[in-house]
Amino acid sequence: MGDGGTPSGSGADALAAWEDLSERERALGFRDRQPILLSPLGRVDARMTEIFRRGRFAVKALGTQESYVTDLRLFFTFLWQRGLNWDQATAEDLEDWEDWRLRGAGNPSLIGGSKWGRELAAMRLFYDLAVERQYMQVSPVRTRSVVTRDGAIAEVAELAPKDVRASNVKWLTPRAYRLWRDVGLGGLLPSGLEDESWRGRNDGRDTAFADLVYSTGLRRRESGTLLTAELPPLGDRRYYAGNVAKAVAKRAGRFFYASHGALQGVETYRITTRAQAVRRAQHRGLYEQVEGRRIVEEVSRRGLVRWTETSGQGGRAHLDTLTDRQRLLLFVRGEDGLEPAMVWLAESGLPMRYRGWSKVFERASDRCQAHDLGVWATPHMLRHSMALRVLLALNRALDRRLGLDPAQRRNYEDIYGNVWVMVKDLLGHASEETTREVYLEPLRGLQLESLLNDEDNPSNEELLADLAARTGLIVDAA
Structure with a gap:
């Protein structure tokens, strides 16, 4: 590791020098699927590898580790182009990187608040660990103290995004989903007729996958594996x-x-x-x-x-x-x-790798755009949409079972708390706050009682269409 231990030679001799690679990795304490980054000079920094190998980074979900390392690699490359190693980063460097990622003139791939929030979380974790191990004196991620709702003191990053909810979180009404699926994945025309120019050969697979995600709310990796x-x-x-x-x-x-x-x-x-x-x-x-x-x-x-x-x-x-x-x-x-x-x-x-589904969804959305339809979708949008549909359906089901009218419903706040918990559990969230604040944002600020049941109220599909018009957060079919 570092400057030494690199076999020389070429061809069969070079390959033979690596025959004991698995044994050497085990001897060094490498774990399965541990991330490793190489510098542009082809070298490995032992300190960086140690951060990835154990502690708070290693206990993250594998998908989170992979995403974090990809985000870190981009920032480290940015530093390298400035003539800096990762351990020479300053708060000013991070500010420049944030400006380029979110607002940089000439940047063809600007990101939104949600994506920046994840990148910032990756850098904060990495540099906190680097400081703890005394690889650096101070982290480039500056923080400030805030008082939480329960009165506790918490440290938040100064560069934390302000537009997380509004950036990429979207929902689909049922009719918007069906239109996107049938035209984008199924190859139909917006009229519902067959498109003779359609050459898709995996429409049965793609529509089945989308329907499963829309029904279950599974994450891309969960459903794709x-x-x-x-x-x-x-x-x-x-x-x-x-x-x-x-x-x-x-x-x-x-x-x-x-x-x-x-x-x-x-x-x-x-x-x-x-x-x-x-x-x-x-x-x-x-x-x-x-x-x-x-x-x-x-x-x-x-x-x-x-x-x-x-x-x-x-x-x-x-x-x-x-x-x-x-x-x-x-x-x-x-x-x-x-x-x-x-x-x-x-x-x-x-077998299809689960990450490939994002590209399938992109192509379907492009096809809808080519037909001048204002609908699009990602696997995560279907997950959000499932949460909203299920919340409305569970409330209606409980009201029918208990025989409540709108006036009585106000006295059963504990029951409706249980509905939120059920949706949280279906989504696999650790915190009910995530379910309430992010996945079900279209209901924020609205009186739930005005949306839910009794026999004179409209259907769930009509309620979702009404929410789409009132909030601007939900994609609906024209």
Whole structure:
């Protein structure tokens, strides 16, 4: 590490010098999927690696670690172009970086408050740890003391964004979602007729994925790494419960609830588009070429997965502990040979990486824009939209069950508190405040009683359309 330990030579000799890499990494205490950054000179800073290896950085969710390191790499590159190493950053450098990211003239990729908030959180954590380990005297992230709602004193970054809620948080009404899905993903014309120029071959997969996210509120990684063994079996219920594995969730595993229609769409995809992709890959012998593949022999009722590796060696782990990368290597034996254990496949028949869904959604939104439709979506927008729909539906369901009228409802604040908690749990939030303040912002400042039930009130879909018109925060179809 540092200036030493770099093998020399080329070709086979150079590769041979790295044969003991795994052993050397274990001896140095490297953990699985630990981030490592190289300087433009191709060197590794041992201090930076130590920050990534342990403590408060290492306990972050893997997806958060990957995002943070990407954000840090950008800032460190900015410093390098100024002739500075990461440990020479000052508060003034950070101010210049904030100005460039949010407002820089000529910057083709300006970001909003939410994105800057995440980047600032990454830098604050990294530099706090650097100061704690005495790699630096002072952090470039300046903070100030504020009094919280409960009277406590907290430190917040001076450069914290002021427009987090308004920047990228959006919702869709049901009719706006259907229009975006049918035109953007399904290839229909805005009129609902078939588009003869449509050449999409994965519309069944894409619409099934979108419907599942819109129904469950799962995060992109949670829904994008599902195994077929984790799908609830179809029956005659309206909703079905499934489990989010701890290893792919942001914080902890939890239940999710999928509608019958959403699961039916996934099943239709499995027996059509997915089955065709599997057959093509089997015909090409593609699955036998996957290095490190694991053939699943059994998934027990308790979620214990038992597999056989290509070497013949067996292994086992609980579904809860399987990371997104480990899931890519899982295969099952079908009637005609091997097939991936993951639900979502690329056109090649290989498992689809969950990050690829963002590009699918971008292309769908571009298609809607080309048709002059004012609708767009991201996976996270569907998650926000699910939260808003479910809150309205749960309130209506409780009122019907308890037989409350609007006047009586004001006396049951504790009951409506429970509704917020239920939505929080469905989303997997650690804090109810996040659910209230960010995901359900369109309801802020509005009297919930004026929106909810009794038989003369409009439907949930009409209520959401009304909210879209009144708040300007929700995307609706014209």
